[in-house]
Each structure stands twice: as structure tokens, then as C-alpha cells.
Amino acid sequence: MTPQLDIHERLQAATTRAAELKKEAGRLQERTRVNRATLYRLVNEVRLEQRIQDLPTSPMTISCPLCKANPGYECETRSGGFSIVHVARVKAAAIEDVARGT
Numbered sequence: 001m002t003p004q005l006d007i008h009e010r011l012q013a014a015t016t017r018a019a020e021l022k023k024e025a026g027r028l029q030e031r032t033r034v035n036r037a038t039l040y041r042l043v044n045e046v047r048l049e050q051r052i053q054d055l056p057t058s059p060m061t062i063s064c065p066l067c068k069a070n071p072g073y074e075c076e077t078r079s080g081g082f083s084i085v086h087v088a089r090v091k092a093a094a095i096e097d098v099a100r101g102t
């Protein structure tokens with residue numbers, strides 16, 4: 001092996017290594033992009049969850065302390081006419097909000 005060939009071989013090896021490093025850099029860049037996208041998605045999910053928790057409690061999601069209507073059911077009235085929500089139920093929902101600090 002002559003010294004000149006050795007230099008060519010070393011140059012070839014360096015070129016090959018540079019191409020491998022370039023590929024690896026590309027893969028890392030892609031992983032970073034994917035990780036960043038995942039991070040943004042998670043941050044948005046947390047923000048959405050936070051906003052949902054900040055919403056006031058709907059009186060219809062709790063039972064009525066006055067007529068004992070179950071969550072999801074309208075308050076019961078004697079007349080059986082209009083759909084109503086007892087004020088006591090609205091207040092109970094507001095009390096829940098105060099209790100959880102919203």
C-alpha cells in the first residue's frame with residue numbers, strides 16, 4: 001500500500017463517515033420535530049383540561065337538594081308543566097364551585 005492510496009482510503013472513509021453523520025443528524029432532527037409536536041399536543045391537552053375545570057358546575061350535573069332530582073334529570077314540580085331548575089340546585093352548584101376554588 002502506497003502512502004497516496006492510504007490518503008485516498010482515508011479520504012473515502014471520512015466521506016462515508018460524514019454521510020453517516022449527516023443521516024444520523026437527519027434522524028435526530030426528525031425525532032426532535034416529532035417530540036416537539038407531541039409536546040405541543042400534550043400542552044394543548046393540559047390547557048383544554050384546565051379550561052374545562054374552570055367551567056362553572058352546571059346545576060343539572062348535581063342532584064337537587066330541594067326535590068332530590070338526580071343528576072341529569074329535571075327538577076320535579078307539582079304542576080308538571082314547565083321544566084325548571086330549583087334555585088337551591090343553582091346555589092348548590094355555585095357552592096361546589098366555591099369549594100373547588102373556581
Ligand SMILES: [Zn+2]
Pocket residue numbers: 064065066067068069074075076085086089
Ligand atoms: Zn329541584
